[in-house]
Amino acid sequence: MDAAVQTKTFVEVSEVWVPEGDTLRLSGGDYGPMRAFEEASRRTSFARGEGLPGRAWAEGKPIVLKGFDGSYFKRTEAAKAAGLTSAVAIPVFAGKSLKAVLVTLCADDDTCTGAIEVWTEAEGLLMLDDGYYGAAKHFEWVSQHTHFPKGQGLPGGVWASGTPTLMRDLGSGYRFIRADSAGKAGLTTGLGLPVPRPGGETCVLTLLSARGTPIARRFEIWDARAAKVGSRGGAVLIDGLCEREGPLWTDDTQEEPRRVAAWQGAIGRVLGSGVPLAEPATQAAGHGYASLVALPIFRGDEMAFVVAWYC
Amino acid sequence: MTRNLVVIGAGMASGRALEHLTDTAPDDWSITLFNAEPRGNYNRIMLSPVLSGEKSYAEIVTHDDGWYEERGIACRFGEKVQRIDRDRKVVVGEHGEVPYDKLILATGSSPFIIPCPGHDLPGVIAYRDLDDTNAMIEASGMQGAKAVVIGGGLLGLEAAAGLRLRGMEVTVLHLAGHLMERQLDEAAGYLLQKDLESRGITVRTGASTKEIVGEDRVEAVRLEDGTELPADLVVMAVGIRPAVQLAKESGLATGKGIHVDDAMITSDEDILAVGECIEHRGAIFGLVAPLYDQAKVAAQTLIGEAAEFRQKQLSTKLKVTGVDLFSAGDFADGEGREDIVYRDPARGVYKRLVIEDDRLIGAVMYGDTADGNWFFGLIKDGEDVSEMRETLIFGPAYQGGGATADPLAAVAALPADAEICGCNGVCKGRIVEAIEGGATSLADVKATTKASASCGTCTGLVEQVLAATLGDDFAMPTAQPICGCTELTHEDVRRLIKARELKSQPAVWQELGWSTPNGCHVCRPAVNFYLLADWPLEYADDPQSRFVNERKHANIQKDGTFSVVPRMWGGITTPQELRAIADAAEKYDVPTVKVTGGQRIDLLGVKGEDLPKIWGDLNAAGLVSGHAYSKGLRTVKTCVGTDHCRFGTQDSTGLGVKLEKRLWGSWTPHKVKMAVSGCPRNCAEATCKDVGIVCVDSGFEIGVGGAAGMDVKEVEPLVKVATEDEAIEWTVAFVQLYREHGKYLDRPYKWLAKVGLPWVQETLGDAETRAALVARFDLSQSVYQKDPWAEHATPEAERTFAPLADLTLEAAE
16 A cells, blocks of 8 residues: 555545434534635525435435536535535435435546446446546546446446445456546546435445545445344444555454444444534544545445545 | 475465464574465455455455565565475475475365366366456456356355456356355355346356367357357366375375374474365365464474364355355254244345254354354354253344343334334334224234235234234134244245245245245145246256155055056056056066056056166056156046947047046146046046036036045036037136145145135136136146156166165155
8 A cells, every 4th residue: 555645635525414304404524624615504504405415315316416507506606615616415314214415525627536426227227327527537428338237347236235345446357448447547446335215226326536636545334234243233344445554354264353333433423323424533533534424324224334434 | 593494385374374483483494485376475265355356466465575574484486396305305496496394385275177178278267366366357358258157156156246246247057956055055045046146147056067168268168958158258166176296296195185183294294284285184174264273283383382283163154245144064954953044034134053962053144144153153162052042043132031032022022113014114103003093903904004915924023013912802813824834824825926926945935934944844845836836937846845655656555665557548548558567567576456446557566666667668568657646637537428328428538538638747736636427427427526527418517626535525517618629628727727726735625615616717717817827737738747757767767766765855744
């Protein structure tokens, strides 16, 4: 692993909106230096169907918004002033009940490469619903013309297994042309997440990270299923990758995986509350990184996984 | 004084031995490490995630260059050892000799390659190391590429999942009847197959590879049954063999592997061996846990500490993301062994514990492996589990009196939002509301809430909620389940097999929540019949799920001999047939020859080992089995009809022969006897048969549901038709309706009493329905209308009829 080098990141802002009755209110976020946008956000709330978080709630699936002007985005002026140009909203449902909406915002420029994609099922195949790619235009075009059967590629693998998956070496060999284009775009690491919809279908969200403008410098996948952790509860770290620490997984023939209990640390707070976390990180909680996002993934009403990324 | 240690092979076992040695005695040894691979030690068991792209090679390197350098280990990577000169105590490598005081052989294993034609074509690879992994990654880069993986064991399935994730079309071929048969029982194998198929991987069990086809490189795999599967890549993952060549050439004692004692010393006291290359007390090793134990013992031996390697129980996991399986110990069926089975069809969970002498000896788990290590501990420690027998399957959380095993109390303790009916999303609170609103029976709850209205597997739970809520006011329904393996009735099972398209026995056991691993002598024959009746093309009849008479194709007599009854179509025979029967009776010393009530001849007292031979002789004369032992068509009794009788109104003999030729060989819920009488005088006694036809001047009167056994009953009139073709059509349609709806071991009259003759008349009265039933019957006959004598009158079959006890499966009696 390379030593961590402070580079520009693909995602500038992450925030969490939670439902209070019929309204979504801000529960937390990491805005970095964008104080004015943070203030504007704190003054805002969303009804179901209103603005980007409200739209994600209403549609029950992740929404990609690649431009704010003239759109339903409510904080356009504040976002423009902060240099933010696009956003992805990810609703978190436990069964039919909305737990929160995680929103990530990006600043578009010619140097930011990465991808946040939403894949949905159509006629037995996984098709690109929408995606934000920053400067990776060729990869965007290739992705728009790609589909995945069950079990194939990162989206198809996540779809078939229902399990968050972290792929390495995206540019080498996996799924032909898309891999080639991913390699050319500098995309190295892919995180795929199943995002359950309230109707029972699942779509797949992928975060593809480039070395130059990473989405995150540390990824963690925690398994919280009762079938895995048993009556002790909590969650075990089943995979992870960190620029500083290297691989975070353990070969369980050698040592037990790391384990957290509910309310123990940042991951434990997500386990306990069922609500995502996006916040500036302390040295300990952030493993040396400035911010963390932790997203719970439910199967039915039960929490199954927590996926965290640090920048 | 520093001594020279040479290690041949930089795998996981020798790597761990070097760790122990350099940690404990860092200055005692000058170490040289040979490895044929051009790299050092990496975690080979993580190659599968590297193949799938879920790990990188860099992440699985155990010892990098710096590690070897820090410990002063001279690395001779990429250099093959040519020989060991034990007299001079030197290892001869490709680039020179190295002297040793002690030598560790860690040459690992070689993949077993099926020696079929084409096995050496380019594109056929084994799966052992990083180079193989990279070759597979390379092959997966071709758009639309197809892979065939031969071997459905751990390695083969991990390869298949990885190649699928890489974008290939993947087929797994497995010789045994279910995947990972050494580690999993049939039920878990079923769930694993289902899981892999849901990822787009094709699985073919019972598939034997005949040949790998291709000109310059692999193009296809041809199976013994003639199927040809296109392939751009063939991965052989059918097992490993210890790599013993070097040891053998050096004069060391070898068998399956390099012989070692408990201290890991070979037949030469200065040479040790560890890992997959060894044979210890007759065992060879493929999993990593014992290899690490061996490594530690070898290191201790080298530094002069007394240590002994002891073989231990092993557990298995599969590294495929999203697949949770665990197996440990011995889970084969056996006398004195007891199974505890837990299934949760909605969650795809199966757990089975095998207990012998109050000790847990085996565990198989699929879908929920959280307690796997706890069970493994019980197996390893041989702990007495009799005290926790009732709650053992629920894991450690239920031990120590903290929880209850009383199902009613468990249901009473469920919160209101606990889901009871997964299909319709009905929680306990909703059911309790319905009960408080006046529902007092399962039917009421079903009507009000839809709970238990779909798959029906929550029926028991709903009844328990009723019982817990209503107390003594609720009487559990009296419908009898098939047997103790399930709460479901025959009717439920028949309905669910159709509705949920269950096409194998493991599918029934799992999806309908059977409480035993693979049914019992009561339910297996019934389920076997239901499956073959509903899915004639997809399901293959399981002889082990049949009564002994049906397995032997003859009725066993009280003295252990058998009776042989050739078919006589409509009771008609010829002098030639009679001569053949007489010859056979004499040749095989048949003590009794009897004319039966079904108008044929029974040869009683045939020895089991003579069965194939007597069948062969009778077959040669054109006689076929009369199925006198089967739950199927027995006879069609006839009178002589218009050919000879002055009262005959129709050709009753001709119709009987036609019916028998159309219907023979079909399996039915119970035996079916028919008769055709040529006039109302009814000489063929048609009015007490399962189907009886009485010919009259204006046509044919078809009666059904007669009996003349324990119960005596006259047929009820089904229909009167004008032509012989109509009579055949109605009879075939009736038999098929009975096949599709009858409860196993209900004769037609019992079935009719349940469904009612009017329903049968109404159903068969619709011409379209009748035609569809006939079509489905004919489809089934395309599979099952075959003479079992012809199939078994072979020298191979003779061996199976020799008087040997069948120890593989409990007979379905």
